[in-house]
Every structure is written in C-alpha cells, then in structure tokens.
Amino acid sequence: MFTNSTKSPHSPIRAAIIDLDGTMLDTIPDFHVAINRMRAEFDLAAITQEAIALMVGKGSENLIRSVLAQDFDAAGVEHRIGEAMDAYQRHYLDINGQHSTPYIDVEAGLKAMRAQGLRLACVTNKPLAFALPLLAQKGLAPYFEIVYGGDSFPRKKPDPMPLLQVCSDFGLKPHEVVAIGDSSNDAEAARAAGCYVLTVPYGYNHGRSIHETDSDGIVESLLQAATLIQTHNHSAH
Ligand SMILES: O=C(O)COP(=O)(O)O
Numbered sequence: 001m002f003t004n005s006t007k008s009p010h011s012p013i014r015a016a017i018i019d020l021d022g023t024m025l026d027t028i029p030d031f032h033v034a035i036n037r038m039r040a041e042f043d044l045a046a047i048t049q050e051a052i053a054l055m056v057g058k059g060s061e062n063l064i065r066s067v068l069a070q071d072f073d074a075a076g077v078e079h080r081i082g083e084a085m086d087a088y089q090r091h092y093l094d095i096n097g098q099h100s101t102p103y104i105d106v107e108a109g110l111k112a113m114r115a116q117g118l119r120l121a122c123v124t125n126k127p128l129a130f131a132l133p134l135l136a137q138k139g140l141a142p143y144f145e146i147v148y149g150g151d152s153f154p155r156k157k158p159d160p161m162p163l164l165q166v167c168s169d170f171g172l173k174p175h176e177v178v179a180i181g182d183s184s185n186d187a188e189a190a191r192a193a194g195c196y197v198l199t200v201p202y203g204y205n206h207g208r209s210i211h212e213t214d215s216d217g218i219v220e221s222l223l224q225a226a227t228l229i230q231t232h233n234h235s236a237h
C-alpha cells in the first residue's frame, strides 16, 4: 500500500480528506426517496436504488439530469431541469438522513485518525446545504475541521480544486494529505492534486469495480485506512 512512486515514500501524512456518499454513509436510500418523490410530481414512474447508484457521484445537477434522461431527450431534460432541481432539493431536504446509515467502522476510523493527530476535512460533491445537516444528524460533524460541498467552488471532484483548497487551508503540501473515497471522482481529484488516495470497495463507482480505479490502496473501512496511515507514518521521517 502507499506505493505511489511520484511522492517521497518518507513523507508523513498529516491530514485526511474524506468523501461522504458511499464512503461514510450509504445515502442511496435517501436519494431513492427524494428522486422518486420528484419523479411522481412529473408523473414519471419510480426508478430503483440500483439505477440511482449508477448515477450518483458528480453532484446534484448531474444526478437529476441523468434521472430525467431516463425519459426525455436532451431538449426535454433542458426544459425540465430547473423545476426538477427545485422539486428534488425540496424533497431531499425533507428526508435528508432519514434513510441513510453509516458504513461499518466509520466513527471508529475517524476517532483513530484524530487520535493519531490527523487533521480531517470532508469533501463531497453533495451540495453543502445537504451535507452539513447530514453530518450533524449522524454525529460525524465534530470530527471535521472543514466541510466542502459540490457547490463550494466553481469546480468539483474529479477536479482537484476542493482538495487543493483543503491543503492550503491546513497549510500542508498535497503529499502530506490522503484522500479517501469510493469513486473514480475521488481518486482522479487526488491524483490531480498530488495527494495520496485510498479507496473503499463498498460505495458507488458508476457501476465499475473500484479495482479499475488507480489508487494507493483499497481499504475495507475507514478504520483500516487509519491503521494503514499509522503504519505509513511510523516508517516516515
Ligand atoms: O452527491 C454526489 O454526487 C456524490 O457525493 P460524494 O462526493 O460525497 O460521493
């Protein structure tokens, strides 16, 4: 693990940037309820959680465009996107977190990272207005010094912009920071920023195996990520 040869193997990791949907919380059931309530308003048939899991990852607007594209051509999507986004956001905020559950060892992993002195940021493509109350509701907000959403900057993951901003906020070089996520968006953003990246295999990666995604290692849980970072740092100087 941590085999990335572009960085000094001896540089300790001082911060972790952690993804939200598909990494800390299984939010597909929330997406499912909100999307199908929106679809009902448009007299569209319900779609499955499996279909939605393939579309999540590149933020709300991309998601709702993909959802509408199940039924409409490009012009039809364009015509409805504004109203659909309004309906979706209203329904999502209404049920945010009610159907979502944390993955195994998320809080234990965050605790372990903090105990090692790592600084923690959450960078998600979810809108900040969804992410902040969700983290608070699940008791995860206190672990993070910084939370950025998909609408915090002009560009979102897989662009490196939000990750580079965290590095700058923390006063750290990218090679002192590891990003942990469930999708190619996280891995590509981390690579482009020059951060390490660990991936989890249990989230949503656009229907592709996480093994196809270039990373510095696959971890079964955030707790295992914490252990790996500690091992890396013990051999660092
Ligand atoms: O809401 C999304 O599109 C994905 O969010 P994530 O970046 O937390 O996985």
Ligand SMILES: [Mg+2]
Pocket: 019, 020, 021, 022, 023, 057, 181, 182, 183, 203, 204
């Ligand atoms: Mg994710």
